[in-house]
Amino acid sequence: MHIPVTMDDGTVEVFTGYRVQHSISRGPGKGGIRYAPDVSLDEVRALASWMTWKCAVVNIPFGGAKGGVICDPKNMSQGELERLTRRYTASLIEFLGPEKDVPAPDMNTNEQTMAWIMDTYSMHMGQTVTSVVTGKPVSLGGSRGRREATGRGVATVTDQALKFLNMNASETTVIVQGFGNVGMHSARLLWERGYKVIGIGEYDGALYNADGIDIGELVEWKTRRGTIHGFAGAGPFDKDELLTQPVDVLIPAATENVITSRNAERLQCRILVEGANGPTTAIADEILADKGVFVVPDILANAGGVTTSYFEWVQDRMGYFWAEDDVNQRLERVMIESFDAVLQYAVQHNVNNRLAAYMLAIDRVAFTTKQRGIYA
Numbered sequence: 001m002h003i004p005v006t007m008d009d010g011t012v013e014v015f016t017g018y019r020v021q022h023s024i025s026r027g028p029g030k031g032g033i034r035y036a037p038d039v040s041l042d043e044v045r046a047l048a049s050w051m052t053w054k055c056a057v058v059n060i061p062f063g064g065a066k067g068g069v070i071c072d073p074k075n076m077s078q079g080e081l082e083r084l085t086r087r088y089t090a091s092l093i094e095f096l097g098p099e100k101d102v103p104a105p106d107m108n109t110n111e112q113t114m115a116w117i118m119d120t121y122s123m124h125m126g127q128t129v130t131s132v133v134t135g136k137p138v139s140l141g142g143s144r145g146r147r148e149a150t151g152r153g154v155a156t157v158t159d160q161a162l163k164f165l166n167m168n169a170s171e172t173t174v175i176v177q178g179f180g181n182v183g184m185h186s187a188r189l190l191w192e193r194g195y196k197v198i199g200i201g202e203y204d205g206a207l208y209n210a211d212g213i214d215i216g217e218l219v220e221w222k223t224r225r226g227t228i229h230g231f232a233g234a235g236p237f238d239k240d241e242l243l244t245q246p247v248d249v250l251i252p253a254a255t256e257n258v259i260t261s262r263n264a265e266r267l268q269c270r271i272l273v274e275g276a277n278g279p280t281t282a283i284a285d286e287i288l289a290d291k292g293v294f295v296v297p298d299i300l301a302n303a304g305g306v307t308t309s310y311f312e313w314v315q316d317r318m319g320y321f322w323a324e325d326d327v328n329q330r331l332e333r334v335m336i337e338s339f340d341a342v343l344q345y346a347v348q349h350n351v352n353n354r355l356a357a358y359m360l361a362i363d364r365v366a367f368t369t370k371q372r373g374i375y376a
């Protein structure tokens with residue numbers, strides 16, 4: 001779609017945006033909206049299909065969708081972003097809705113963006129409809145526990161992997177790449193559960209301490225200073241070398257394509273938990289399989305976010321909001337059940353965990369598609 005926006009200087013700029021609904025077989029489309037200069041239709045299509053499989057793996061009643069607008073949000077004012085968001089939403093008004101397609105934040109969109117979408121949609125409907133988007137502020141129908149949900153899911157599947165491999169948290173070392181939403185909460189929750197977090201990587205450098213890093217203090221440091229650098233509880237380290245250090249659990253939680261044919265052979269982790277979307281390339285994946293690394297694939301490992309989005313949608317529709325403990329317990333249950341289902345597929349079909357996760361997801365989507373039949 002083409003989205004005309006009056007910029008602050010009075011000129012009109014026309015942006016290009018997309019929304020792709022990949023599957024609505026199991027329920028309404030679900031997926032984030034990203035604002036970035038390199039958004040393309042193909043990327044949005046790929047991300048939409050990813051959402052279909054992710055929602056199916058954790059067995060929540062959503063299909064897959066994704067949206068994006070080609071723009072440079074870092075060079076836009078709040079007013080410009082608001083007008084862009086509202087016009088994009090208005091263009092999509094027939095296609096969005098709690099029973100049709102439910103967006104969420106993604107790269108460069110946030111709680112405020114979701115509040116604007118909710119308000120624009122509500123204005124068109126003539127009533128407040130909070131369940132049209134998830135990832136809203138808690139004061140506007142958001143869910144408690146959503147912010148840390150992806151990290152909590154990562155921590156839960158890591159616990160399950162340890163159980164499966166007969167390992168102990170207190171004797172397990174962890175390296176996390178990325179100290180943003182997913183990486184920070186994953187690292188903090190694992191540290192609280194007794195894991196020894198020895199390395200943290202960021203885009204501009206890393207920290208390493210073989211004796212373990214006090215993640216509670218590091219979170220405070222980053223919150224106050226906006227960076228992990230200069231923290232006294234660990235030494236500076238090369239960010240690329242960090243991934244290939246000896247460690248039990250490696251958690252890429254930053255961005256895609258960081259484990260590639262160039263470094264996969266040198267990885268020394270026993271378990272790889274993919275907090276980010278698509279951190280491992282296809283070739284690297286084969287190398288890891290040959291090395292016998294136990295992989296918890298992204299569509300399972302980081303599905304805690306969309307699962308709590310589902311809880312947000314449920315709470316909005318009920319108009320009754322759960323305590324944080326309730327949200328966390330329900331999330332934990334979904335992640336454990338999904339981990340077990342994927343492992344069962346892997347054993348039953350003698351395939352690796354990633355293939356098992358896709359087989360499980362495709363089976364679930366295919367099953368409902370067949371069950372619904374063809375309307376003729």
Ligand code: NAD
Nearest residue numbers: 150178179180181182202203253254255275276277302305
């Ligand atoms: P974020 O922007 O909050 O954090 C990303 C962090 O990674 C930042 O601290 C950044 O400095 C760091 N980083 C970026 N590039 C890096 C690089 N090349 N090397 C090392 N560090 C780098 O983003 P997020 O929400 O934490 O998302 C991280 C990943 O998890 C993305 O792939 C995202 O798609 C995925 N994901 C996020 C959620 C969620 O709920 N936030 C859910 C599912 C998947």
